[in-house]
Amino acid sequence: MNKKAPPSLSDKIILNLKVLAEEKESVRRKLAVTAAKLVVTAEKLAATAREKESVRRKLAVTAAKLAVTAREKESVRRKLAVTAEKLRRAYETLEKKVRERTKSLEMARAKEEAILLSIGDGLLATDEKGNIIFINKTAEHLLGKKSKDVVGKNFAAVIPLEDEKGVTIPLEKHPVNMVLVAGVTTAALPAVYYKRKDKKRSPLSIMATPVILDRKVIGTIKVFRDITYEREIDKAKTEFVSLASHQLRTPLSTVNWYAEMLLAGDVGALNEKQQKYLDEVYRSNQRMVELVNALLDVASLELGTFIIDPEPTDICALSENVIDEQRPQIMTRKLQFSFSCAKNISLMQADPKLLRMVIQNILSNAVKYTAEGGTIDLTITLADKKNVLLKLSDTGYGIPKNQQNRIFTKLFRADNVRDKDTDGTGLGLYIVKSIVENSGGNVRFVSSEKGTTFYVSLPLNGMKESPTEGGIR
Amino acid sequence: MKTQKTILIIEDEKSLRGALVDILHRKGFFSLEARNGREGVDLALGNHPDLILLDLIMPEMDGNTALKKIREDAWGKEVPTIILTNLSATNELSANDAVTHYLIKSDWKLHDIVRKIEEILA
Numbered sequence: 001m002n003k004k005a006p007p008s009l010s011d012k013i014i015l016n017l018k019v020l021a022e023e024k025e026s027v028r029r030k031l032a033v034t035a036a037k038l039v040v041t042a043e044k045l046a047a048t049a050r051e052k053e054s055v056r057r058k059l060a061v062t063a064a065k066l067a068v069t070a071r072e073k074e075s076v077r078r079k080l081a082v083t084a085e086k087l088r089r090a091y092e093t094l095e096k097k098v099r100e101r102t103k104s105l106e107m108a109r110a111k112e113e114a115i116l117l118s119i120g121d122g123l124l125a126t127d128e129k130g131n132i133i134f135i136n137k138t139a140e141h142l143l144g145k146k147s148k149d150v151v152g153k154n155f156a157a158v159i160p161l162e163d164e165k166g167v168t169i170p171l172e173k174h175p176v177n178m179v180l181v182a183g184v185t186t187a188a189l190p191a192v193y194y195k196r197k198d199k200k201r202s203p204l205s206i207m208a209t210p211v212i213l214d215r216k217v218i219g220t221i222k223v224f225r226d227i228t229y230e231r232e233i234d235k236a237k238t239e240f241v242s243l244a245s246h247q248l249r250t251p252l253s254t255v256n257w258y259a260e261m262l263l264a265g266d267v268g269a270l271n272e273k274q275q276k277y278l279d280e281v282y283r284s285n286q287r288m289v290e291l292v293n294a295l296l297d298v299a300s301l302e303l304g305t306f307i308i309d310p311e312p313t314d315i316c317a318l319s320e321n322v323i324d325e326q327r328p329q330i331m332t333r334k335l336q337f338s339f340s341c342a343k344n345i346s347l348m349q350a351d352p353k354l355l356r357m358v359i360q361n362i363l364s365n366a367v368k369y370t371a372e373g374g375t376i377d378l379t380i381t382l383a384d385k386k387n388v389l390l391k392l393s394d395t396g397y398g399i400p401k402n403q404q405n406r407i408f409t410k411l412f413r414a415d416n417v418r419d420k421d422t423d424g425t426g427l428g429l430y431i432v433k434s435i436v437e438n439s440g441g442n443v444r445f446v447s448s449e450k451g452t453t454f455y456v457s458l459p460l461n462g463m464k465e466s467p468t469e470g471g472i473r
Numbered sequence: 474m475k476t477q478k479t480i481l482i483i484e485d486e487k488s489l490r491g492a493l494v495d496i497l498h499r500k501g502f503f504s505l506e507a508r509n510g511r512e513g514v515d516l517a518l519g520n521h522p523d524l525i526l527l528d529l530i531m532p533e534m535d536g537n538t539a540l541k542k543i544r545e546d547a548w549g550k551e552v553p554t555i556i557l558t559n560l561s562a563t564n565e566l567s568a569n570d571a572v573t574h575y576l577i578k579s580d581w582k583l584h585d586i587v588r589k590i591e592e593i594l595a
Contacts (some may be wrong), residue, residue, distance in 0.1 A: 250486055
């Protein structure tokens with residue numbers, strides 16, 4: 001616009017229009033630019049939208065997954081809750097059972113302890129070192145000591161033992177020690193004394209055994225009791241036998257001796273009749289002596305007061321001797337007699353007087369109960385390395401079948417021999433069986449109407465010495 | 474027999490003592506009689522017999538006690554003694570030693586007892 005010359009109106013309009021056009025153009029350009037910018041922006045937005053969409057999708061997937069996981073979790077949680085409940089219940093049941101079981105175990109234990117405590121014999125248990133772990137009431141009473149004073153202490157210090165003469169039993173002979181150290185399965189001391197604090201001595205019978213767990217000795221059990229009463233009974237029995245033997249034999253001895261002097265003509269000759277009568281008296285008296293002797297033997301065997309005094313014994317020589325004694329009867333009855341004794345039999349450890357009684361009894365039975373002219377065979381052999389076998393066969397009357405089971409019974413005599421012979425005590429085979437079985441042997445027989453064979457088996461080292469206790473038997 | 478031997482019989486049973494005295498006299502022995510252990514010990518220690526026959530169960534003093542007392546004496550330690558009893562032997566009693574013998578009366582004939590005495594004194 002030119003200010004120096006006033007523009008015409010048209011000029012003015014044209015100018016205005018030009019200006020306007022220019023402005024328009026400017027605006028248009030600006031708009032174009034803006035449009036271009038918008039396009040870019042739109043494109044960016046589109047891209048962003050795409051990305052967002054993609055993210056959204058991913059999120060959706062994730063959300064879906066999470067939802068699944070959440071469901072799973074819920075399910076697991078429920079299951080866990082169920083399991084927890086079950087566990088809780090199980091635990092409660094267990095708790096209850098444990099309580100009950102504990103209670104019943106305690107009861108059982110208390111019962112067992114009460115049983116142990118109340119046993120009528122003294123009971124003492126030690127561990128593997130010999131330390132006392134338990135004693136019962138009877139033991140407390142017998143030893144005169146309280147459980148609390150001895151538990152944990154060594155047995156040897158608590159229970160000093162002595163023998164009959166008051167000599168202390170050495171530790172190695174103590175039954176508990178025998179079990180622990182020597183490894184014996186049972187150690188018994190039948191007669192020891194325990195001196196109590198009050199100086200009273202009690203005879204005790206002791207038995208000790210090992211306590212074995214998993215093949216290891218974990219301790220010992222000792223059972224003991226006071227045998228004062230048994231001792232007294234034993235003594236009374238022994239006195240009875242001795243008194244009986246004395247009382248019964250004294251008058252018999254008198255008759256024996258005077259009859260013997262008369263028969264020997266010491267106070268003048270007897271006439272034939274007198275001699276015969278007196279002979280009857282004498283022989284009957286002899287039978288009475290034998291009967292008394294047999295009864296005393298039986299009494300001694302039964303009362304356990306028989307003295308067994310084993311020594312090396314030649315069974316062959318001893319048998320010869322017994323046979324010689326019976327030779328007269330064998331001759332009188334015209335019996336065929338044979339005897340053989342194996343040479344390889346060593347000396348037996350046996351009491352000769354008991355062995356003699358065995359052979360004597362079975363042989364005299366054979367002689368007595370075989371008819372005139374019959375046969376008797378005695379053979380003695382080694383049955384094996386440890387045993388001797390006596391076999392005595394006769395062709396005698398035999399033992400009736402229905403009485404064979406009673407033949408070893410005291411005072412029993414079979415019917416068929418009672419008819420034939422009034423002699424005999426019915427004690428012989430009873431004595432034989434007692435001696436043989438006490439010696440660790442056995443006796444059996446086979447018998448028919450044609451004869452009898454007795455088999456006596458005896459161990460070579462058989463007879464055990466009887467305890468050397470004082471007193472008269 | 475050159476010199477008459479003296480036998481001391483210690484026995485409470487009169488009939489048995491009588492039989493022993495009779496047979497011993499018949500066989501040429503001299504006898505002393507005691508009715509119980511106490512008398513026996515006195516007679517033994519006072520008279521020193523050659524041999525003693527000794528019963529066990531007797532009143533006043535029994536045979537075992539009497540034997541113990543006799544054996545305590547210097548002379549008595551060695552005197553041959555036959556325990557002549559009707560008691561069955563026991564471990565203690567039957568232990569025969571050189572000077573003590575053990576016989577059961579009812580098992581022994583009188584004449585065998587005399588033979589035994591003669592054997593011991595021979």
